[in-house]
Amino acid sequence: MTTDVTGVGVDTIRSGLLGSGFMARVHSHAARAAGAQLVGIASSSAERAAQAAHDLGVDRAEPDAAVLLAAADIDVVHVCTPNATHAAFAAAALEAGKHVVCEKPLATTAADAQHLAAVAAASDSVSVVPFVYRYHPIVRDARARVARGDLGALLTINGAYLQDWLLSTADADWRAISADGGPSRAFADIGSHLCDLLEFVACEPIARLTARTRRVFDERGGRPVANEDIAAVLFETASGALGTLLVSQMAPGRKNALTLELHGSAESLRFEQERSEELWIGRRDGSSLLLRDPDTSVPDSARLQRVPAGHPMGYQDAFNSFVADVYAAVRGEQPEGLPTFADGARAAVLTEAVLESAQTRSWIDVTG
Template structure:
């Protein structure tokens, strides 16, 4: 089943939101920046939905997810609920003919993610996953340098995504409950971003990996949990480039330390998400720090730059750029680099490979 943008014309894409937490706030702001009215919100209970609708400025709340996806005045549904609910809610929205933005992980298993990719294709709608770090302009600058051959032959990669919000034994969150968060936590939550960024910038997939994981504490009130605090990977890319990736939610002082470094035969590139205005370009005879500037940027980077040089852009700007591209796709355009449900499936495949490698202590082949 396919729906067009309903009644109001192609210039107005009306948003429904599932969830009322931090990510719902980010999604709501991005939808508004794209010119989309926030029509309705549903949450875990009608009371929570009503409170979140007031806080986020939705026109109304709905009793539950079923009522929201069935509403005739909603064109696109954003799924910002606990991980284990993503697949069912996204499928319900697709079945109703809605366009869908679903938070990662798209599903807690690759099989469920694959079914969602197929359902989106059958419905003929736009289905996207917010791997929004692609939308930092200096990430696009790095990608363009790789594509132009300026890096040379890719030799190695190094990356990390480090946080500290689960450092203490007393720190807890629903993500630490495998029933709500899924079998992988640190990797599925933030390692998926790191791997997506790596494959996006390098322009080639990880084909083999070996991983170790560590769960430092049993959380959830002392009950044992099955998902990891830390994951360390050695990876091989299709070209033969090798790399090391570290993912941790227990690195003191690291709040959102996403860093990617690529080493080629001609130059190296380093992007750090906490310094998103910069791209370090390393050379044997000298290095330079490129600063974001739409006047000198590659066109793929310049199109995302909504502020003049010297006026910092950050995470919400990247998210706004992502949602703007989703809306462009709804209108029939084909934005470069839009992360779709296929990319969400890719992340689920990698997460299962990481868990399998850690359990079996062996290399895992990963299909591209």
């Protein structure tokens, strides 16, 4: 890290990007908002890297990933490449002594993800996965209500993550090709976000599950497809609460409809990502909306609120707060709720359990 030009001794994080697609753009905006210097970027070709460096305002384009990972003037590597490459790039970044922000899935197998989590835990590196829905401030308010017992005993949970961007057989993407996207698509891509949010807010894990998956099209854009479009899950938590999850990338009209509803013996909570400024609170004698407000939120929520109440915050704001926490951890702080490689490995374990259950039509105990 370098010394700030003001001479006050503030460290500037020096960041590098692997990948040049949509997520690289999101990461670059968040890194810049957190005060980082965007030092280098590498992509699938030198030409793409050069274009991305120009478009994103990165200091230089590297000819390949190996050169970027070896660069002495990069502190943090953001891995924003296709899923099947995550594990190898994250491992190489750790070996190079970098701090690592790796897009989910951390790996396309649970074994690889757990190995990476173990390597990260044994290193001095900050190693994280962007489960950024944790960073909607109102989610922290919901978690605080659960933690202090406002819900009473947790009884049931209902969650969904619905999109429509792969509704047609003509809708093709590298995620639909198992060699690039991995054996799971819908669940690994967005179901992992839903499960992380669920376990984070509920303050307890999924203990066992049974699942069904569906692949609607065997071809997309003329290429064969082997991973799923839809997943439905029935589960039990560690305390015995029952829950259902529906994940689909073929729900007409739904863009990023991530919803989570928890029902306790005293009250219920409902969070909708597309209405991320509010939390529905249900009670037998009436319901109410808790609106985001730094003046009345719990401290862990208030610290994530960049603007006053009534000025909407959204997905990029949540991502910015996540990256700000990553860089705070690099500087030695311990921000609350930072999702680590251990959380990435947990998502990979749940994904494999869903695929195994769908194949065997059985209940799977989920550990790890």
